[in-house]
Amino acid sequence: MKLTVVGGGSTYTPELIDGFARLxxxxxxxxxxxxxxxxxRLELVGGLARRIFARQGHPGRITTTADLDAGVADADAVLLQLRVGGQAAREKDETWPLECGCVGQETTGAGGLAKALRTVPVVLDIAERVRRTNPDAWIIDFTNPVGIVTRALLTAGHKAVGLCNVAIGLQRKFAALLGLAPAELHLDHVGLNHLTWELGVRKGGPDGPDLLPELLARHGAAVAADLKLPPEVLERLGVVPSYYLRYFYAHDEVVREMREKPSRAAEVAAMERELLALYxxxxxxxxxxxLAKRGxxxxxxxxxxxxxxxxGxxxxxxxxxxxxxxxxxxFLPDDAVIEVPARVDASGAVPLPVPRLDPLYAGLVAQVTAYEELALDAALRGGRDRVFRALLAHPLVGQYDRAEGLTDRLxxxxxxHLPWL
Structure with missing residues (x-):
């Protein structure tokens, strides 16, 4: 089996290599x-990757290349984990939105739109080259914003599935709190990428007993602390929101915090320099x-x-x-991309039935889905007006003067990174 990682020089990659070796x-x-x-970077990461395989006795061969076409040839699966513009672009995504009083974040809001505009054309070009070279290969997208990027890939007819680590992280956390093995828990994880709620925490599978009330009763304060939300918010909701929901539920508080401390991008850039020295x-x-602090x-x-x-x-x-x-x-179009439990096999991913989404959450999901449709249109066709429309539609923006200012800065x-300009 041959697997290709595009963006293999990422400091994330040794985490991936360790998993490949152990599993x-x-x-x-x-x-x-x-x-x-x-x-x-590729030389440093590739060298460490080979040493990890050797230490753990993995017989597989690891090669490195800058030639995309050669790298994806005959691959069974291609994993995308790229960052167009690097940490420098991320630093901008996290800072200029603050000038307009909006959250500066790389996957949602105005910063997330900027990343989508930079990323979608590059990913589609890669996918087309994969299809020409090896049309049977699966594309696994870990590149943010995962929902928009995966929608772009699927709309263009590629064999693609999007992946995020939020659900598996919560599954592991809940299992530890409840004293269970992670495999024993099934999450009723419903929403969009980086906009999800855990509506149930079921023991044994999708039809198992719901342990969410017990989890919140016994460990609600600890879960809330991880989310940086007041415990009473979880008590009133009766569900566990993704930590990305804090950008929506405590927007102004988050903006104040972001203005008072260095950006996450600056922290990560410093961490990456240290990691590369270690590698x-x-x-x-x-x-x-x-590496555990890298995310x-x-x-x-x-x-x-x-x-x-x-x-298979x-x-x-x-x-x-x-x-x-x-x-x-x-309440969403069939071609919207959602993040839910799905049955996955060699034919692809088919969503399982999920609990009804309360209007409190469904309204936000519908609005962000509309934004994602407009964001994809802007990424594919360009144009200042399309960028403005996407920003105006986003619930973290929503005011025309802010949308104008953010459009200019974006x-x-x-x-x-935007050839159409």
Whole structure:
């Protein structure tokens, strides 16, 4: 089995490599190709990747290349984890929206739109080259904003599934709090990428008893602290929102915090420099502890599980993924991309029935879905007015003067990445 990682020079990659090595019975990779145009980073990451495989006795071969077409040739699956513009672009995404009183974040709001505009054309070009070179390969998208990028891929007819680590992270956290094995818990995880709620925490499978009331009664304060929300918010909702919902539920508070401290991008950039220095040590043959602070917890387990199921060699039959709605949420178009539990096999991902979404959440999901449709249109066709319309539709913007100011700043900061300008 051959698997290719586009964006293989990412400092995330050793987390992925560690998972491939530990879970080789689930996903028996014979060749792993890391593709990245950043030669120096790729060399460091590739060297550590080979040492991790060697330490754990994995027989697979790891190669590195800047040649995308060669890297994806004959691949069974291609995993996308790229960042157009690097951490420098992320730093801008997290700062200029604050000038207009809006959250600065790389996957939602104005910053998320900027990333979508930069990313969608690049990902579609990669996918077309994969299709020309190897039309049977599955594309697994971990590139943010996952919902918009996956919708772009599926709309263009590619064999693609979107992946996020939020659900698997919550599953692991809840299992630890309840004293259960993660595999014993099924989450009623419903919504859009980075806009989800846990409506149930079921023991044993989709039809098992719901442990969510017990979880909130016994551990609500701890869960709320992780989400940086007051415990009474969870008590009133009776569900567990994704930590990204804090941008919506406590927007002004978050903006004040962001204005008072360094951006997450600055923190990550400093961390990446330290990680790359560690990766350069020829004696290092395991992922360093610092990598846990970089983000992407349990990413490798989720990626292995999804790839194994898609390639028909194993993996869990039910996984939380990003895929077409197909009537699952009846208030959304069928071609919207949602994030829910789905049955996954070699034919793709089919959403399972999910609990009814309360209007309190469904209204926000519908509004963000409309924004994502407009964002994809802007990414595919360009134009200042399309950018403005997408921003005006986003619930974190929603005012015409803010949308105007954000449009001006988005275009000014992304000119080098938007050829239509």
């Amino acid at each position: 080789r019975e689930t996903l028996p990779i014979s060749e792993l190709v890391l593709v990245d145009p950043a030669a120096e 350069a040590d020829p004696a290092l043959d395991e992922k360093p502890e610092l 992407g917890a349990f990413y490798s387990e989720a990626a292995v599980d999804l790839a194994a199921a898609l390639l 060699d194993g993996g869990s039959p039910v996984q939380v993924v990003n895929t077409l709605n197909r009537g699952t949420l009846p 275009l000014a900061h992304n000119e080098e």
